[in-house]
Amino acid sequence: MLFFTRWKAAAIVLTALAVCLCALPNFFPERLVQKWPAWAQRHVVLGLDLQGGSSLLLEVDSGAVRKEQLQSVDDDVLRVLRSARIPFTGRAVRGNSVEVHITHDTDDDTALAKLRELSQPLTGIAGTTGQRSIDVAANGGVVTLTPTDTAITERVRQAVDQSIQIIERRVNELGLVEPTIQREGLNRILVQVPGLQDPSRLKEILGQTAKLDFRMVDLSMTPEQAAEAHPSDSEILDGEGGQKYLIEKRILVSGADLVDAQPGFDPNTSQPVVNFRFNSSGARKFGEATTANVGKPFAIVLDNKVISAPVIRTPILGGSGQISGNFTVQSANDLAILLRAGALPAPLTIIEERTVGPGLGQDSINAGEHAAYAGAALVVIFMFATYGLFGLFANIAVAVNVAMIFGVLSLLSATLTLPGIAGIVLTVGIAVDSNVLIYERIREEVRGGRTAINAIDAGFNRALATILDSNITTFIAAAVLFYIGTGPVRGFAVTLGVGILTSLFTAFTLTRLIVAYWVRLWRPRTVPI
Amino acid sequence: MRLLRIVPDDTKFDFMRFRRISFPISAVLSIAAILLFFFHGLNFGIDFVGGTLMEVQTKSGPADIGQMRSTIDSLHLGDFQLQQFGAPDDVLIRISEQPGGDQAQQAAVQKVRDALGDAVDYRRVEVVGPSVSTELLSYGTIGVVLAIFAILIYLWFRFEWQFALGAMIANVHDLVLTVGFMSLTHIDFDLTSIAALLTILGYSLNDTVVIYDRIREMLRRYKRMPMPELLNASVNATLSRSIVTHVTVAMSLLALLLFGGQAIHSFTATMMFGVVLVGTYTSVFIASPILIYLGVGSTRHGGKEEPEAPPEPPKAAAPAAPPQRVRARR
Numbered sequence: 042m043l044f045f046t047r048w049k050a051a052a053i054v055l056t057a058l059a060v061c062l063c064a065l066p067n068f069f070p071e072r073l074v075q076k077w078p079a080w081a082q083r084h085v086v087l088g089l090d091l092q093g094g095s096s097l098l099l100e101v102d103s104g105a106v107r108k109e110q111l112q113s114v115d116d117d118v119l120r121v122l123r124s125a126r127i128p129f130t131g132r133a134v135r136g137n138s139v140e141v142h143i144t145h146d147t148d149d150d151t152a153l154a155k156l157r158e159l160s161q162p163l164t165g166i167a168g169t170t171g172q173r174s175i176d177v178a179a180n181g182g183v184v185t186l187t188p189t190d191t192a193i194t195e196r197v198r199q200a201v202d203q204s205i206q207i208i209e210r211r212v213n214e215l216g217l218v219e220p221t222i223q224r225e226g227l228n229r230i231l232v233q234v235p236g237l238q239d240p241s242r243l244k245e246i247l248g249q250t251a252k253l254d255f256r257m258v259d260l261s262m263t264p265e266q267a268a269e270a271h272p273s274d275s276e277i278l279d280g281e282g283g284q285k286y287l288i289e290k291r292i293l294v295s296g297a298d299l300v301d302a303q304p305g306f307d308p309n310t311s312q313p314v315v316n317f318r319f320n321s322s323g324a325r326k327f328g329e330a331t332t333a334n335v336g337k338p339f340a341i342v343l344d345n346k347v348i349s350a351p352v353i354r355t356p357i358l359g360g361s362g363q364i365s366g367n368f369t370v371q372s373a374n375d376l377a378i379l380l381r382a383g384a385l386p387a388p389l390t391i392i393e394e395r396t397v398g399p400g401l402g403q404d405s406i407n408a409g410e411h412a413a414y415a416g417a418a419l420v421v422i423f424m425f426a427t428y429g430l431f432g433l434f435a436n437i438a439v440a441v442n443v444a445m446i447f448g449v450l451s452l453l454s455a456t457l458t459l460p461g462i463a464g465i466v467l468t469v470g471i472a473v474d475s476n477v478l479i480y481e482r483i484r485e486e487v488r489g490g491r492t493a494i495n496a497i498d499a500g501f502n503r504a505l506a507t508i509l510d511s512n513i514t515t516f517i518a519a520a521v522l523f524y525i526g527t528g529p530v531r532g533f534a535v536t537l538g539v540g541i542l543t544s545l546f547t548a549f550t551l552t553r554l555i556v557a558y559w560v561r562l563w564r565p566r567t568v569p570i
Numbered sequence: 571m572r573l574l575r576i577v578p579d580d581t582k583f584d585f586m587r588f589r590r591i592s593f594p595i596s597a598v599l600s601i602a603a604i605l606l607f608f609f610h611g612l613n614f615g616i617d618f619v620g621g622t623l624m625e626v627q628t629k630s631g632p633a634d635i636g637q638m639r640s641t642i643d644s645l646h647l648g649d650f651q652l653q654q655f656g657a658p659d660d661v662l663i664r665i666s667e668q669p670g671g672d673q674a675q676q677a678a679v680q681k682v683r684d685a686l687g688d689a690v691d692y693r694r695v696e697v698v699g700p701s702v703s704t705e706l707l708s709y710g711t712i713g714v715v716l717a718i719f720a721i722l723i724y725l726w727f728r729f730e731w732q733f734a735l736g737a738m739i740a741n742v743h744d745l746v747l748t749v750g751f752m753s754l755t756h757i758d759f760d761l762t763s764i765a766a767l768l769t770i771l772g773y774s775l776n777d778t779v780v781i782y783d784r785i786r787e788m789l790r791r792y793k794r795m796p797m798p799e800l801l802n803a804s805v806n807a808t809l810s811r812s813i814v815t816h817v818t819v820a821m822s823l824l825a826l827l828l829f830g831g832q833a834i835h836s837f838t839a840t841m842m843f844g845v846v847l848v849g850t851y852t853s854v855f856i857a858s859p860i861l862i863y864l865g866v867g868s869t870r871h872g873g874k875e876e877p878e879a880p881p882e883p884p885k886a887a888a889p890a891a892p893p894q895r896v897r898a899r900r
Contacts, residue, residue, distance in 0.1 A: 090833070098702065100672075238692065241683070244676065390672045392699040394679070401625065401693035401833075408831030416825030420818050426574045427814060460762060463826055463834050467769070467841075470822030471776075474815045478780065481811040488579060507783040510728060511776040517720045518772030522765055525713035527706075530765045537769065570573065 043498050043557040053550040057441055060543075064447035085450045088458035090529055091406050093399035094235035099247060099389040101204055101228045103197050106387045107137070110188045110196055114139045114175060117159050118186065127152045131183075138187035146182060153179050156186060163191060197228050200386040205230055208389075210382035211246050230389070238398055250344050250388050251379035253296030255327065258338040258350055259287040278340075280347035281367050288340050288347065293330040298323025302380035304373040307365055313373035315364045317380060324360025332356035341366075343376070395528070409462035416466045417443075424473055428480050431570045434555045435476035438547045442472045445543040446536065455539075458532030468540030471515075475548030478511075479504040480570050493568045494560060501553055508548055516541045576817070577810040585805045586798040589859035596856055600743055603750020610753045615760030616696060618710070620667035620703035622679055625655060625694035626686065632658035638686070645681050656832045660693070672699035710764040717768055718742065721775055729782060732864040737778045740857035744774045748844040757836040766837050770844030773819070777812060777853040784808050785858070789867060797867045801858050812850060820846045 045053075066074045066084040074082055089096050111134050118141055122129050129152070131142040143152045160175035174192040178185045205222055208230065212220045220234045237243065259267075259275040264285040267277055278288050302317040319327055330339075331353045340350040341364050348366040368376070420439070424432040446465055450457065483500030491499060516538060523534035559565075616623050626633075635652050638661060642650055649666035663682065668674035675697050683692070698706075718738065725734035748770055752759055784804040792800060823846065826838040861867075 100701070239683075241680065391676055392672045393702045394676070394695065394697040396692070396695040398691055398693045400627065400691060405831055405833060408829055408833075411829035412826045415829050416822040419821035419825060423818060423821060427576075429573050459831070459833055460765060460837065463830060463837065466822050466826055467819070470819040471773075471815070473818050474776075477811050477814045477818070481808070481814070484579070484810070485807060503787075507780055510783055511779040513724060514721050514775040514779055515772035517724060518717050518768045518775075521713050521717040521720060522768045525709045526761070526765065530761045533765050
């Protein structure tokens with residue numbers, strides 16, 4: 042156990058050195074590190090609890106996605122049956138399915154065949170199972186179309202992907218620095234913005250779906266009459282100041298056709314407005330619609346709320362326009378941002394928020410540093426007092442160990458949190474445990490009457506198996522913690538797990554190597570521990 | 571240089587004799603801890619019950635908690651607590667979960683921000699909605715249970731099943747006592763507490779495994795040594811290591827406790843109790859003696875002092891207890 046070939050010794054020292062060197066970028070200013078080659082730039086990232094900042098967990102409303110899915114199936118059913126000229130009654134959304142009653146029994150088979158065509162095989166990962174997007178079932182004259190769970194899950198996944206892109210655009214438009222936006226689980230998105238102290242504005246910007254569309258105002262009856270009559274093609278929407286509008290469901294042009302939106306001022310009234318421009322197909326559709334409806338009011342609807350309902354005086358053919366409403370400079374600016382970034386496919390809800398001010402972050406860093414120094418000092422003194430020279434060896438191993446932890450964390454670009462620092466301090470406490478196990482075993486072997494070299498050899502031999510067993514149990518706990526934990530707790534799990542691995546490495550190689558060289562140089566007759 | 575020896579060489583302490591004291595004590599303490607959990611409860615943080623936590627620091631002078639209390643009271647946000655946190659100008663505001671889902675929580679935060687205005691710095695704002703808190707609690711529970719089973723399976727592979735079971739009983743006992751401690755002291759029970767519990771689990775197992783490892787080695791080497799004697803010898807042989815390691819861990823934790831700041835205070839306090847106090851006691855006084863009851867070595871030849879011990883009855887094992895001098899080596 043105490044014999045190392047030159048190669049092996051060199052490999053051990055070089056590995057330890059290389060891993061330690063990976064920690065270097067953490068000790069130089071960011072500006073300097075950026076000039077280094079890319080592979081050398083990896084460093085530990087400070088968690089939001091240490092550098093301050095805001096973390097928001099958003100949830101995509103799966104219910105809304107499902108509802109929208111049902112709505113589109115409903116629309117499809119209408120389209121298919123009408124184009125096939127099949128008479129039907131009682132088309133309605135019931136629970137999680139769309140039901141339609143085919144009037145004549147003779148049409149049943151054709152209708153079913155046509156409606157079955159709506160069900161697409163799912164592509165992608167889900168497609169391999171042979172799943173389809175809609176379950177179509179017939180019972181007498183009633184056809185039931187149910188979007189499958191897989192299809193809805195797929196839709197939610199797409200919605201989250203789209204949302205992430207849109208959130209990115211919105212956050213960038215707000216001029217926030219280095220945000221990280223990532224998916225969490227199936228329907229969640231984690232947005233982290235370092236340095237942001239008051240996330241109110243961000244929350245407001247993210248909380249809006251920003252679904253903008255241009256629709257006609259339904260003048261066939263008043264909103265009050267409509268509340269009784271429930272027209273199928275129009276709906277009652279709120280406007281500014283509690284006013285009600287009856288708006289057609291049909292969309293003339295949607296916000297998806299916008300290419301630009303900028304805040305500005307109305308030259309006549311000096312009120313803040315938002316100027317927008319359509320893409321070519323949007324411009325064409327808007328031109329056609331306004332030409333056909335001169336003299337009638339249309340509505341600009343944002344998230345199912347009427348912003349304004351101006352009367353079309355002349356056809357708008359240029360593809361650009363202006364939204365005026367009850368805007369302040371700030372709200373006009375925000376709306377422009379939202380319109381430029383695009384609409385979210387489904388509403389987002391903020392389900393968790395954690396914000397740390399820069400003051401607390403700095404305090405935590407200081408506290409962590411003090412604790413680390415104090416802990417290290419105590420342990421180093423105690424080890425030296427207990428094991429003398431061998432205690433010194435252990436201290437070297439622990440120092441290398443901590444450097445290696447930072448090296449590995451840098452390689453992983455891991456996030457360091459306050460509990461993470463606690464994990465490192467704790468590792469200092471247990472990294473010595475491997476050495477303690479070895480040394481105690483050596484003491485025992487010496488008492489058992491072995492010669493110095495024999496005792497050292499046997500001590501290492503027997504202790505290493507124990508070290509492995511005992512560390513694996515702790516490692517399992519750390520792994521579980523990593524798996525279930527979020528944020529700071531995960532940071533703790535990472536440092537604890539990495540600490541266990543590096544301390545295993547030092548115990549199995551470095552400490553042994555140091556002791557082996559000491560034995561070779563000093564040829565001891567007694568073991569000084 | 572004279573080196574420090576916390577445990578004198580050749581210590582031969584008869585630990586197994588204490589099992590008739592330590593087991594009842596542990597049983598009573600465990601029951602007490604469980605009763606505490608059910609009747610006194612845990613001080614669940616917002617991670618698990620939802621709600622809002624704000625740490626604010628007044629910009630001028632110490633905080634006037636009374637005034638702050640009336641300011642927030644006028645917002646009618648239901649239950650809330652104010653508490654000084656570390657420094658006199660630091661105040662922790664806890665607002666219970668608002669009825670009306672996730673959006674209501676956000677609205678409440680905004681109200682408090684508006685009411686307190688610019689007079690304070692917002693050092694920390696945490697809002698956990700109802701959906702997340704339920705999930706975190708179930709994840710936390712699943713995590714602890716999962717860890718216990720993963721470790722159980724690992725130990726079963728590496729040792730005999732009796733060892734795995736013994737370690738598990740011993741360490742569930744640790745967790746129960748720690749939870750009792752948290753209930754008694756009314757320490758915040760949040761996500762970091764789960765981290766503390768899992769770490770305690772890891773460390774006390776670490777300790778138990780070291781002793782078990784030695785027991786296994788002794789079982790192979792001394793085929794005729796009676797079980798209590800063999801266990802005693804194993805515990806004594808590893809005692810020095812146990813003490814030294816726990817002193818170093820205690821030192822690290824002490825440093826964290828004294829300098830690590832308020833944010834991880836409850837975390838380190840829990841660890842101190844669980845790892846240093848309970849963990850050490852358990853591995854020596856519970857984890858090892860329990861092997862006798864679980865029937866390890868009951869089929870050893872020459873085990874006259876330890877008759878074919880049926881797995882459960884303490885009565886059958888009792889005759890083995892009378893003090894015998896331990897022969898650690900021959």
